[in-house]
Amino acid sequence: MTTLSLLAGLALGPVVGLVATLAMDVVMARLPEGTTAPKVAAGVLTETPVDDAPERLATWVHYVAGGGSGLLFVGLVAATGRVLGAGTAVTVAVAGVALFALMVGFFALVPLPRASGLPRQRLGPIRRDWAASAAAYVVVAAVVVAVATGI
Numbered sequence: 001m002t003t004l005s006l007l008a009g010l011a012l013g014p015v016v017g018l019v020a021t022l023a024m025d026v027v028m029a030r031l032p033e034g035t036t037a038p039k040v041a042a043g044v045l046t047e048t049p050v051d052d053a054p055e056r057l058a059t060w061v062h063y064v065a066g067g068g069s070g071l072l073f074v075g076l077v078a079a080t081g082r083v084l085g086a087g088t089a090v091t092v093a094v095a096g097v098a099l100f101a102l103m104v105g106f107f108a109l110v111p112l113p114r115a116s117g118l119p120r121q122r123l124g125p126i127r128r129d130w131a132a133s134a135a136a137y138v139v140v141a142a143v144v145v146a147v148a149t150g151i
Contacts, residue, residue, distance in 0.1 A: 009071075009074045009075065009078055010071070012070075012074050012145070012148055013067070013070045013071030013072075013073070013074040013075070014067040014070055014071060015070065015144075016070035016073060016074060016141050016144045016145055016148075017066045017067040017068065017069050017070020017071065017073070017141070018063070018066065018067060018070065019070075019140060019141075019144050020066065020069070020070060020073075020136075020137045020138075020140040020141040020144065021062065021063055021066030021067070021069075021070075021137065023136055023137065023139075023140040024066070024133050024134075024136050024137040024140070026136075027132060027133050027136040028129070028133045031129040031132060031133065032125060032129065033122065033125045033126045033128075033129040033130075034129045034132075034133055036050065036122075036126050036129070037062075037107060037126065037129070037130045037133065038058035038059065038061055038062035039051070039053040039055075039058045040053075040107075040111050040112055040115045040118075040126070041058065041061045041062070041065070041111050042054055042055075042057040042058035042061055043115050043116065043117070044111045044114045044115055045057065045061065047116070048116070048117075049116050049117025049118075050115050050116070050117050050118055051117055052117070066137070069099065069103065069137070069141075070141060072099065072102070073095060073096075073099050073138075073141050073142075073145065074145060076095035076098055076099055077091055077092055077095040077145050077149070079095075080094045080095045080098070088146050088149060088150065089146070092142045092145055092146050093142070095142075096138045096139075096141070096142045099138050099141070100134055100135060100138045103134040103137070103138070104127075104130065104131050104134050107127075107130050107134075108127055108130075112126065112127070
């Protein structure tokens with residue numbers, strides 16, 4: 001596995017995040033509550049009900065968070081590689097599991113409980129669809145990082 005310099009990691013992270021977010025968009029569009037997660041974040045930020053949350057803000061939050069998650073993933077890969085000293089596949093897999101847990105846990109524990117205008121019956125499906133979307137993000141991010149660092 002190629003070790004990334006700080007500058008290379010900072011350059012690669014947002015690219016990984018953007019590519020993975022675009023892949024995530026495809027999955028989100030196919031799920032009943034898939035596009036709700038960005039609206040949850042926008043609704044919490046503007047203190048409005050989720051269904052009334054500004055679409056433009058939801059889009060911005062989605063892509064900024066996606067880019068940031070790409071930086072986080074590249075950092076996790078670098079840290080995991082140094083700690084484990086393992087090959088690319090193991091390093092990326094461990095970092096991917098960690099990122100998935102962080103993405104799902106953060107969403108379920110921070111913005112979702114603070115969202116207004118959501119009946120309890122929607123919370124489970126929103127969490128499930130977010131988990132599926134996050135899984136797609138992580139898989140694509142892992143492939144991009146593995147290819148970029150040399151499988």
